[in-house]
């Protein structure tokens with residue numbers, strides 16, 4: 516599904532990501548972890564097309580997308596959420612998800628979508644709201660919802676773009692225990708029951724070890740380790756990197 520080949524990102528003299536490769540299979544849930552400043556966000560932003568790598572290449576479903584814009588990557592089937600919630604607070608939950616479905620279908624570029632297209636986008640929005648468990652709140656303004664429900668709305672917006680690969684940037688950021696539990700259960704359901712291929716960055720290790728099939732560990736911009744959760748938990752190199760952070 517996704518093949519990252521030896522990507523590097525420099526910001527002036529700073530090498531934020533150094534020669535990192537990663538291969539994600541269809542149906543896999545991959546977590547990217549690492550101490551603060553390890554380069555996770557920079558790595559993720561290159562995958563989603565927010566900026567290009569200085570070196571290396573990225574293939575999505577066998578196609579080289581290294582120079583393809585973030586917007587075009589969404590069109591190719593890469594859906595993403597952001598570390599900071601990106602929703603329209605003054606619109607309802609349904610309107611937010613509908614907007615995402617319409618943009619994905621290219622409808623905003625046309626003055627008058629056909630009735631069939633409009634119905635399709637509306638059906639997709641309703642289906643995704645049901646899938647994430649927000650159907651009962653469809654007519655509420657997003658700005659009035661809890662932080663957890665706002666982030667869930669954002670996941671529904673990404674799903675409404677009918678992605679083949681879902682990129683989640685710290686889905687539990689800023690959440691309390693109950694919200695973390697609920698969003699983790701939702702992601703697990705999307706992965707296990709709906710077979711979404713998911714790549715996520717996550718700081719909460721309980722979430723990572725509950726969800727991930729494979730874990731990629733970055734440290735100081737480089738790939739430190741890669742493996743199943745039990746392998747990563749047992750890795751002395753990974754433990755040393757995290758201990759270094761708390762010193």
Ligand SMILES: Nc1ncnc2c1ncn2[C@@H]1O[C@H](COP(=O)(O)OP(=O)(O)OP(=O)(O)O)[C@@H](O)[C@H]1O
Pocket residue numbers: 526529530531549550551552553554555556557558
């Ligand atoms: N746009 C930028 N310009 C310059 N330096 C940057 C930029 N973005 C990130 N960096 C630097 O690159 C390094 C990696 O940062 P990055 O945010 O990717 O790490 P991270 O693992 O996501 O960290 P955190 O866990 O704290 O979010 C850091 O030293 C950071 O200061």
